[in-house]
Amino acid sequence: MTDPGRIAPGLPCVTLGARVERVNCAGLRAAFVAAALWPALSAGPLLAEVAPPVIGADRYKPALAQTPDGCQVWMIDDGWEGYAWNRTDRRGKPVCMKVESCLVENTDQLFATDSARVRPAEAARLKAFFRQQGVFSYGIHGHTDARASDDYNMRLSQRRADAVARVALDAGARVASARGFGERMPVATNTTAAGMQKNRRVEITCYREIGRY
Template sequence: MVNQFTNTARRAMGAAIVAGLCALGMTTSVEAQQRAIGTIWIDPDGCEHWVRDDGWEGYGSNRLTRKGTPVCHKVETCGVMNTDVLFATDSAKIRREGQAYLNQFFGQTAARAYTIIGHTDSRASDEYNLRLSYNRATAVARYAAQMGKPINDVRGLGERQPRASNQTAAGMQANRRVEIICIR
């Protein structure tokens, strides 16, 4: 009796929600399914996923070959750019010299997609460095997108993955970088 009441209550609640959404002029799930957007999303590790989003709810699943193995592309770091060349201190606006550098890099590099990752040294707070590194990576991604390059992902890692010690000026300079990962 309890299970039957619970199921009846669930159906009534579902019907009430759909009726309420319709009364507000919102889309019902059947209409949403008719205009759902499907695409393939590539992870930063190069593996593909089928993704579908109807605006209310989305889902994704691994894209598999007929043998059941994941479809993945070769991933490699194809560019590491010192941010001193691309940006002024505490800025996420690409300098003219940086634009020339990016033009040359993206003009000579071909990939299915790119992942852009920003890094900083440890001179400021963690929160500030995360925001600055993300803003710089986003600036590079926008510039690449303007050149018609497909951007897969943008990340800002701040000071969390140093290449060298932040105890020296040379080490801090090595840590201020934008890495570009090519998905081939």
């Protein structure tokens, strides 16, 4: 196991992997990391991250990721074991972000019926949105009405969330999560056409950094 002190001297960290153990942990509970952070860190290309330079001559590259509640962590993963520790400001406080709903789009406008391909004109408009300044990353959540089966709606909403996430990545934005919720989180009744139209939506959450170092 790589010595975490050699990777990042003086920084508190936790070990991630098949088991979780404390290594001078401070501020980031190992149980929270195991239950909530590890699935996000292993999610692949939709992980919100940057690529700082290699530390010394080592092959490990720290990446900046975030917890579900919007706090930032540095992490290193060699494919078998990983390490994560809080990103802190100069006062030693965790760097957390303001989390807010910043856009709700009706899927009738973004997609054709039963499609998960964003219309070209809408993709261009979304790219302009994702290029805004002051946002660290985005959460993208797809929703449907209740007309089809739950399984169908879950799959369609996930495909649509992934499609919008690809637009964001093409625009150079970071994507923290892309999830489909199907019909399970309605904002209106599904017994009227107007209500169902409101439920067919993609919601985008913005994670904004509060202040700078």
